[in-house]
Amino acid sequence: MLLARRRGEPAGCVGLRRLDTRTMELTRMFVRPDARGEGGAVVLLDVAEDTARRLGAHRIRLNTREDLVEARRLYAARGYAEIAAYGDDPLADHWFEKRIRIDPPGLTNTGIVLV
DSSP states (O other): OEEEEETTEEEEEEEEEEEETTEEEEEEEEEOGGGTTSSHHHHHHHHHHHHHHHTTOSEEEEEEOTTOHHHHHHHHHTTOEEOOOOSOOTTOOEEEEEEOOOOOTTOTTTTOOOO
16 A cells, blocks of 8 residues: 655555556555645556556556546546456446556567566
């Protein structure tokens, strides 16, 4: 779980959990209403992606609800593409994925990764 602070006070959070050796899931992203509109969600997303990358992930997945229009817009703007449903979250209406580490052609199975 990553915590964002603004002026020393908690302003938002985001969780990461491992789905498999190359996939992390972004969970529980939240920015307090009084902290919205200041770029905090983008910072949380960037830090979560960097953390997942450092933990060896090649992609991040997430799910969200139909009514969270701004969240879906943010994910799309940050390079997340809608994918088929995964998991069994009964509250999810939309599923997204973003590749965060691309192995160069021909080097995929060598253990060499350019970042």
